[in-house]
Amino acid sequence: MVLTMLLTPHVFIGLVIAKFFPNPLLAVPLAFVSHFLGDLTPHWDFFSGTKKEERLKGWRPLAVMADFGLGIGIGVLFTAKYLWLDNKVELAIASFLCGIAAVLPDALEAPYMCLDKFPTFIRTITEVQGKLQTQAPIVIGITIQLAVIILSLTYLL
Ligand SMILES: [Zn+2]
Numbered sequence: 001m002v003l004t005m006l007l008t009p010h011v012f013i014g015l016v017i018a019k020f021f022p023n024p025l026l027a028v029p030l031a032f033v034s035h036f037l038g039d040l041t042p043h044w045d046f047f048s049g050t051k052k053e054e055r056l057k058g059w060r061p062l063a064v065m066a067d068f069g070l071g072i073g074i075g076v077l078f079t080a081k082y083l084w085l086d087n088k089v090e091l092a093i094a095s096f097l098c099g100i101a102a103v104l105p106d107a108l109e110a111p112y113m114c115l116d117k118f119p120t121f122i123r124t125i126t127e128v129q130g131k132l133q134t135q136a137p138i139v140i141g142i143t144i145q146l147a148v149i150i151l152s153l154t155y156l157l
Contacts, residue, residue, distance in 0.1 A: 014102025044141025
């Protein structure tokens with residue numbers, strides 16, 4: 001989350017992986033790895049060009065929460081669709097798990113953002129993600145993420 005791609009595109013990538021790889025034992029770890037690849041694509045997020053102190057104040061944490069809520073909503077929506085409309089229980093489970101795996105690296109950073117003390121691996125995952133970030137100016141950064149969402153939706157629907 002210390003400069004990440006927005007969470008919603010990560011969820012979409014996770015859902016695409018769940019649909020593409022029918023075996024959850026393969027799909028879920030791939031969804032986790034996809035997070036880091038997603039962060040490598042040039043992007044803009046709510047923390048771009050900010051310091052740690054600025055990230056817990058004002059509109060930024062609210063925007064992150066909204067993005068998080070949207071991501072969860074989309075994951076749940078597709079899981080429900082597969083379960084009840086399509087009768088594809090395995091795909092529903094895989095999609096749910098892949099959606100979580102795809103945002104897990106950022107969720108693990110939450111203690112780093114909000115607490116003074118946290119386990120060492122939290123710092124490690126935060127630093128690794130910090131190094132992988134490729135930032136872009138807001139217009140390009142948002143456009144690329146919108147493209148990810150549109151491409152994913154085209155594949156999923
Ligand atoms: Zn990230």
